[in-house]
Amino acid sequence: MVSVINTVDTSHEDMIHDAQMDYYGTRLATCSSDRTVKIFDVRNGGQILVADLRGHEGPVWQVAWAHPMFGNVLASCSYDRKVIVWKEENGSWDKMYEYCGHESSVNSVCWGPYDFGLILACGSSDGAISLLTFTGDQQWDVKKISNAHTIGCNAVSWAPAVVPGSLIDQPSGQKPNCVKRFVSGGCDNLVKLWKEEDGQWKEDQKLEAHSDWVRDVGWAPSIGLPTSTIASCSQDGRVFIWTCDDPAGNTWTAKLLHKFNDVVWHVSWSITGNILAVSGGDNKVTLWKESMDGQWACISDVSKGQGAVSTITDTQQNEQ
Amino acid sequence: MAAHWSSENVVVEFRDAQATAMSVDCLGSHAVLSGRRFLYMVNLEAPSEPPRKIGRQSKWDVGTVQWNPHRSESHVFAASSNQRVDLYSWRNGCGEVHTSLQGHTRVISDLDWSWFEPEFLVTSSVDTYIYIWDTRDTRKPTVALSAVAGASQVKWNRKNQNLLASSHDGDVRIWDKRKPNTAAEYLAAHLSKIHGLDWHPDNEFILATSSQDNSVRFWDFRQPRKYLNILSCQVPVWKARYTPFSNGLVTVMVPQLRRENSLLLWSTLDLNSPVHAFVGHDDVVLEFQWRPQKEGSKDYQLVTWSRDQTLRIWRVDPQLQKLCISDVVDELVDGMSLTVETEKSLVSQEPDGQFSVGLAAENLQDQDGSLSSVVGSGVPQTLQQEFSLVNLQIRNVDVEMDALNRSCVVSAHFGSHQVHLVVKFPAQYPNNAAPTFQFVSPTTIPSATKTKIQKILTDTSLQKVKRNQNCLEPCVRQLVSCLESDVTQEDGPVSGPFVLSNPVTPALQAFPRVTNTYGSYQDANIPFPRTSGARFCGAGCLVYFTRPITMHRSAPPTEPTPRSLSALSAYHSGVLTPMKMRSESQSTLRLYSGSPTRSDKDTVSISSFYYKERKPPISASRRWSVQTLCDWPKSRRFKTKREDFGSRTIKLAGKVIVQEISCLLPVHKSLGDGYILNMKDIQETCQKNAAASLTVGRRDVAKVWALASAATSQDLSPDSDPDTETPWARHPFGRHLLETLLDHYSHMSDVQTLAMLCSVFRAQAPPPDSFSLYGLHPARSSVFSSNHSRYPSYTSGSVTSGSCSSTSDSITTWTAGRDSEHGNPWGESSPDDYRHGNQGHTDPRERERELHDMNKRLLDPANTLQFDDFKKCYGEILYRWGLREKRADVLKFASCPPEPHKGIEFGVYCCHCRSQARGTQCAVCKRLTFQCAICHVAVRGSSNFCLSCGHGGHTSHVMDWFRRQDECPAGCGCHCLLQSTF
Numbered sequence A: 001m002v003s004v005i006n007t008v009d010t011s012h013e014d015m016i017h018d019a020q021m022d023y024y025g026t027r028l029a030t031c032s033s034d035r036t037v038k039i040f041d042v043r044n045g046g047q048i049l050v051a052d053l054r055g056h057e058g059p060v061w062q063v064a065w066a067h068p069m070f071g072n073v074l075a076s077c078s079y080d081r082k083v084i085v086w087k088e089e090n091g092s093w094d095k096m097y098e099y100c101g102h103e104s105s106v107n108s109v110c111w112g113p114y115d116f117g118l119i120l121a122c123g124s125s126d127g128a129i130s131l132l133t134f135t136g137d138q139q140w141d142v143k144k145i146s147n148a149h150t151i152g153c154n155a156v157s158w159a160p161a162v163v164p165g166s167l168i169d170q171p172s173g174q175k176p177n178c179v180k181r182f183v184s185g186g187c188d189n190l191v192k193l194w195k196e197e198d199g200q201w202k203e204d205q206k207l208e209a210h211s212d213w214v215r216d217v218g219w220a221p222s223i224g225l226p227t228s229t230i231a232s233c234s235q236d237g238r239v240f241i242w243t244c245d246d247p248a249g250n251t252w253t254a255k256l257l258h259k260f261n262d263v264v265w266h267v268s269w270s271i272t273g274n275i276l277a278v279s280g281g282d283n284k285v286t287l288w289k290e291s292m293d294g295q296w297a298c299i300s301d302v303s304k305g306q307g308a309v310s311t312i313t314d315t316q317q318n319e320q
Numbered sequence B: 001m002a003a004h005w006s007s008e009n010v011v012v013e014f015r016d017a018q019a020t021a022m023s024v025d026c027l028g029s030h031a032v033l034s035g036r037r038f039l040y041m042v043n044l045e046a047p048s049e050p051p052r053k054i055g056r057q058s059k060w061d062v063g064t065v066q067w068n069p070h071r072s073e074s075h076v077f078a079a080s081s082n083q084r085v086d087l088y089s090w091r092n093g094c095g096e097v098h099t100s101l102q103g104h105t106r107v108i109s110d111l112d113w114s115w116f117e118p119e120f121l122v123t124s125s126v127d128t129y130i131y132i133w134d135t136r137d138t139r140k141p142t143v144a145l146s147a148v149a150g151a152s153q154v155k156w157n158r159k160n161q162n163l164l165a166s167s168h169d170g171d172v173r174i175w176d177k178r179k180p181n182t183a184a185e186y187l188a189a190h191l192s193k194i195h196g197l198d199w200h201p202d203n204e205f206i207l208a209t210s211s212q213d214n215s216v217r218f219w220d221f222r223q224p225r226k227y228l229n230i231l232s233c234q235v236p237v238w239k240a241r242y243t244p245f246s247n248g249l250v251t252v253m254v255p256q257l258r259r260e261n262s263l264l265l266w267s268t269l270d271l272n273s274p275v276h277a278f279v280g281h282d283d284v285v286l287e288f289q290w291r292p293q294k295e296g297s298k299d300y301q302l303v304t305w306s307r308d309q310t311l312r313i314w315r316v317d318p319q320l321q322k323l324c325i326s327d328v329v330d331e332l333v334d335g336m337s338l339t340v341e342t343e344k345s346l347v348s349q350e351p352d353g354q355f356s357v358g359l360a361a362e363n364l365q366d367q368d369g370s371l372s373s374v375v376g377s378g379v380p381q382t383l384q385q386e387f388s389l390v391n392l393q394i395r396n397v398d399v400e401m402d403a404l405n406r407s408c409v410v411s412a413h414f415g416s417h418q419v420h421l422v423v424k425f426p427a428q429y430p431n432n433a434a435p436t437f438q439f440v441s442p443t444t445i446p447s448a449t450k451t452k453i454q455k456i457l458t459d460t461s462l463q464k465v466k467r468n469q470n471c472l473e474p475c476v477r478q479l480v481s482c483l484e485s486d487v488t489q490e491d492g493p494v495s496g497p498f499v500l501s502n503p504v505t506p507a508l509q510a511f512p513r514v515t516n517t518y519g520s521y522q523d524a525n526i527p528f529p530r531t532s533g534a535r536f537c538g539a540g541c542l543v544y545f546t547r548p549i550t551m552h553r554s555a556p557p558t559e560p561t562p563r564s565l566s567a568l569s570a571y572h573s574g575v576l577t578p579m580k581m582r583s584e585s586q587s588t589l590r591l592y593s594g595s596p597t598r599s600d601k602d603t604v605s606i607s608s609f610y611y612k613e614r615k616p617p618i619s620a621s622r623r624w625s626v627q628t629l630c631d632w633p634k635s636r637r638f639k640t641k642r643e644d645f646g647s648r649t650i651k652l653a654g655k656v657i658v659q660e661i662s663c664l665l666p667v668h669k670s671l672g673d674g675y676i677l678n679m680k681d682i683q684e685t686c687q688k689n690a691a692a693s694l695t696v697g698r699r700d701v702a703k704v705w706a707l708a709s710a711a712t713s714q715d716l717s718p719d720s721d722p723d724t725e726t727p728w729a730r731h732p733f734g735r736h737l738l739e740t741l742l743d744h745y746s747h748m749s750d751v752q753t754l755a756m757l758c759s760v761f762r763a764q765a766p767p768p769d770s771f772s773l774y775g776l777h778p779a780r781s782s783v784f785s786s787n788h789s790r791y792p793s794y795t796s797g798s799v800t801s802g803s804c805s806s807t808s809d810s811i812t813t814w815t816a817g818r819d820s821e822h823g824n825p826w827g828e829s830s831p832d833d834y835r836h837g838n839q840g841h842t843d844p845r846e847r848e849r850e851l852h853d854m855n856k857r858l859l860d861p862a863n864t865l866q867f868d869d870f871k872k873c874y875g876e877i878l879y880r881w882g883l884r885e886k887r888a889d890v891l892k893f894a895s896c897p898p899e900p901h902k903g904i905e906f907g908v909y910c911c912h913c914r915s916q917a918r919g920t921q922c923a924v925c926k927r928l929t930f931q932c933a934i935c936h937v938a939v940r941g942s943s944n945f946c947l948s949c950g951h952g953g954h955t956s957h958v959m960d961w962f963r964r965q966d967e968c969p970a971g972c973g974c975h976c977l978l979q980s981t982f
Helices: B318-323 B328-332 B334-347 B353-367 B369-375 B383-389 B447-466 B472-491 B518-525 B566-572 B579-592 B606-610 B620-624 B629-634 B637-648 B669-674 B682-695 B699-711 B732-747 B751-764 B800-818 B844-855 B861-880 B884-891 B955-964
Strands: A003-009 A016-021 A027-032 A036-041 A048-054 A060-065 A073-078 A083-089 A092-099 A106-111 A119-124 A129-136 A139-145 A153-158 A181-186 A190-197 A200-208 A214-219 A228-234 A238-244 A253-259 A264-269 A275-280 A285-290 A296-302 A309-311 B008-013 B021-024 B030-034 B038-043 B052-055 B062-067 B076-081 B084-091 B094-102 B108-113 B120-125 B129-134 B143-146 B153-156 B163-168 B171-176 B185-187 B194-199 B206-211 B215-220 B229-232 B237-242 B248-253 B263-267 B285-291 B300-306 B310-316 B397-402 B407-414 B417-424 B436-439 B533-537 B541-545 B655-660 B793-795 B942-945 B952-954
Touching: A016 B533, A016 B541, A016 B655, A027 A060, A027 A073, A027 B655, A036 A060, A036 A073, A048 A083, A048 A092, A060 A106, A073 A106, A083 A119, A083 A129, A092 A129, A092 A139, A119 A153, A119 A181, A181 A214, A181 A228, A190 A214, A190 A228, A228 A264, A228 A275, A238 A264, A238 A275, A253 A275, A253 A296, A264 B533, A275 B533, A275 B541, A285 B541, B021 B062, B021 B285, B021 B300, B030 B062, B030 B076, B030 B300, B052 B094, B062 B108, B076 B108, B084 B108, B108 B153, B120 B153, B153 B194, B163 B194, B171 B194, B215 B237, B237 B285, B248 B285, B263 B318, B397 B472, B407 B472, B417 B472, B436 B447, B447 B472, B669 B682, B682 B699, B682 B751, B699 B732, B699 B751, B732 B751, B751 B861, B751 B884, B861 B884, B942 B955, B952 B955
Parallel strands: A016 A060, A106 A153, A153 A214, A214 A264, B194 B237
Antiparallel strands: A003 B655, A016 A027, A027 A036, A036 A048, A060 A073, A073 A083, A083 A092, A106 A119, A119 A129, A129 A139, A153 A181, A181 A190, A190 A200, A214 A228, A228 A238, A238 A253, A264 A275, A275 A285, A285 A296, A296 A309, B008 B310, B021 B030, B030 B038, B038 B052, B062 B076, B076 B084, B084 B094, B108 B120, B120 B129, B129 B143, B153 B163, B163 B171, B171 B185, B194 B206, B206 B215, B206 B237, B215 B229, B237 B248, B248 B263, B285 B300, B300 B310, B397 B407, B407 B417, B417 B436, B533 B541, B541 B655, B793 B942, B942 B952
8 A cells, every 4th residue: 555654844934845855765855945955864654854954045946956866965956056965974964076167056967877877967046057077076067058948947958878768779799879868847847868979969859738837847767678768847837758768868758747726846756767756835635547549647645745655446457 | 227218299189099009110100009990000100190990790810910111012911810810901081991812710829921032921810820921812822831829920031131030938949931831940939928929130140139038139040049138127118129329228127017117228339228219108119110211310219109009209319329239338438437427426416316417417418418327327327226136135135225314224133133224325425435333232242243343344335345346235235144144153054043024125116127147047947846756666665755745835736836946936026917918917916926925935946836825914015026036045944934933844755655566567576586597407496487487377378387397408408409399489389479478468567477488498408519609700719628627728729810729728627617607607517518610600500500509509699688688688687686606607608709809918028029019920020929938939829828927838838847846947036836826
């Protein structure tokens, strides 16, 4: 059964804008308009405040955990135009890096797959996307895609390192060269795909379907199937699922998941990439699942503030 | 602020007109006013004459009316009425409809005559189409532009006959009429509806937009991302149009109070303050148009129609026009302005305040026209102007300004302290005469602090007035920062018990104040923050947070959440709108304010969008204060809130809930733990796994394991001879069945079952050749040492291609021992399984066997890489579950393509010329690069070297040598066996 295993009272002094657990699901990071980031140890249903990270001078919009092979590393982005990378060393959290290269609020941060090392994508309201790569020894390499989105970039999400499609057509046995790719969404109502070629970031695709600002994008994790999947949501209340079966990654087809009555702020994929959590201005969380025949259905509804996911179908995988 | 000339010439009232639109013809002789029952033709030469009327029968108001701008067609005007455009012709004192354009299916929002072709008219409508009509053929539009979204404005470019612009809610599209399929450019110009659009009269690329979002923006559509300039107002802007003379702009704002001035003239070169306000209309100006300049006259005339049912004609003389040109001049004539200012400030002491300033300025102009440019400069010149323009939206600070007595009282509350400061401005201020500062009771700060602050303020003000600059705002800000730092020191950074006070209300509000605060317009691009969200985390958790139940949205649920952060500050500017915007604006108001008492706006946070603060109502005079978000960093609001509300603390942050949702996932942690992969007994593996899947209720997977057990049974194991029988894999229940199963579980995203099946079937048919997996490699050299030499072996094959692959062979062998993650990719199969084809498969029997090997495998070898991905992804999930051994078990079955060679490569110094060489032959001297230390013959084939002393030679010689000896054969004394051990 779906069950609440923990309820964390964050004691933030203002509204929370993001909450995310680490790779193992043992720690929870939250960020808020009160300009702080808090980290809780949430093992075994407990909640121990591990750190209260202060350093931002404005509301903190989003946090992102890096893969644990790099240690305990957390990135946060804020209205104050800064991105801060925090690192735990000997039990205490400190700033590892502070990036101030944006001219407006930084709205989204996302770590790349660990195969590429410690690499962070940041999307800002100044329209640019920055890619920060840790090159060792306190050094960070910064690449900036200016004017990635007209007016502003609202969300970034990395593609899994396993690039489906390219695998199948590998002629020789050589390990496929993983291309760094990510997706972004912005105020130009567009979803854009980017890839790195010869160390330069290039716009790969431009996906057009939304009629208002794109608020979030999520590249689904790969389980090794030759289909890439991206979810995008927008101010217009629509959530689109984009899929691409083409090994070259050029043909993307959009499917409308649902049109909500209010803005949709966030989309998140389950680890197996078959369930999508959607949340928005209506203060509700819904879970969507693709059936065997490719239709998306809402399988649950988290009623507002009540804290219970009531599963509509709980046994869908036993229906064999 | 600018002076208010009364340059209005004519006022005519048309009490019964009820006109909604107005247009001036291109000759400047007539204006048409469109009411519902009649169109009134006003003779502008003699406006007080009773107007001629054209009757109309329609229940719809006229939306837009416009005269044809071409002299040849100057008798024609177009008026839109609901879905139709009527073309009227006005001749000899009477007019009639001569034709109608019908095509739109919804109400027409705007129309515009082409500047180049007299017959062309463009119309825009809510029905999403923009039609270009040729009035010679009225049956259908000649061009239809499909915009998808309804348009509110459409305007032809004045310099390029093919271009036009349309506005759609907050966006602008630029069209080329030759390419009607799609807009040529797209500007996401404003956050809310655009009410006005105007092309630059002289520049093909520039346009101005005015919007509900309280701003006018200037665009070069070749740079759609960023506006060229912005004019931030505090109220919605109904229209903004360029003037026929250079660099001017006229705006109609929608003020809060009907009587406030809404018609302003600006210089586009300096948007800090308007150049001129046209004072007179008692209500909102609905339309304004320029009368063409008469021959020989330098004046322009502005014709305005207002909801107060009066038509006014304003003269804009060359002096006023000049004000729009440049204020750079003003800076240059600073010295001159000195005298002017002195006079003016004296004048401003007269009781009738600001108007006298204007008069004085006008008088001055009359005396000396060259000074006129000084007057309109953006820099406030008098105390009164300074007071009205000063931006003192500072938390905890209140400023009462009294221009008549040339003083103001600054009250601030910081922590437990109060500060009251009287500032007195001498008559010469700001011309090198600094104001005086005096603390008055009940100021509670220590006297040392007082002295310090007084000194700082004096310094600050002196600095400013030395340059004849105003100093009130800098001084107040200095005061605040001093107090703030003091309080912080006293109370420590955490608990500053700040008492909230409301920001200042400027004493004068002659026209909507223009603020250039950073926060207000930058925020327009920042998305409205998320206040709820859900994320899948870890392996099977859903983390979500929502707004607390106590936080109701102030807006009714039918209102969508705004898209931009600036909505918060817009809310604080208190919006009122003219009749055309009324319905829209009311909803906006509802959205932003939950209750009437919500008029206080000392703080803005995202939370204020949602919940109703329980605070005593604040007087309406504070409606002007805008606390922009950029003040956040300084604010101590949160602590304050706690203090204020005491026991009634309202929780702004909800709880974060972690939910276990793994039951929704197709993978199971308990199965991950329960599954086994025993190579020695695949049958047992399958049976145990079947039992394990039953325990978690996956009957389908249990059956699959039963099938797997059957398919892997010994009876079905393929014969090694390709001729005896078709292998089971070719049977429908063989590979085909397995593929169907994999396909099914792929659809379910059940990567656990996928990975396990792939592992078991791979185990069942161990790869015949570790290399053949990766396609058919070219011939490779045959060196593979099953027992590792303690020497690193460097193989210098005679075949060039061979040397690479053998290098990577040895690398692979080494890493196997070190790195458990890569594991031994060949699992428990013995080294005997490997075949090392010497010279490729030239033998047809070989080839057949190769093919047979492929055929007898149940997993299609072509998809090996995909199967590996299943295992890797499943391995990741096992890792998250903390099942690392299980992960290693699974990854053993992942084929491991040789890593691109990135490890150690041995470089050689040529023994003849000492130059660096790679391989056996020196690129410089073309001789073989190294000699065997034992036989002194050049080495071409397999060789071993000591990493310490660098000596070595033919592998066989070296091996022989070290069987009996410890020291280096070269006699260098190195104990190679010991030194090279690693």
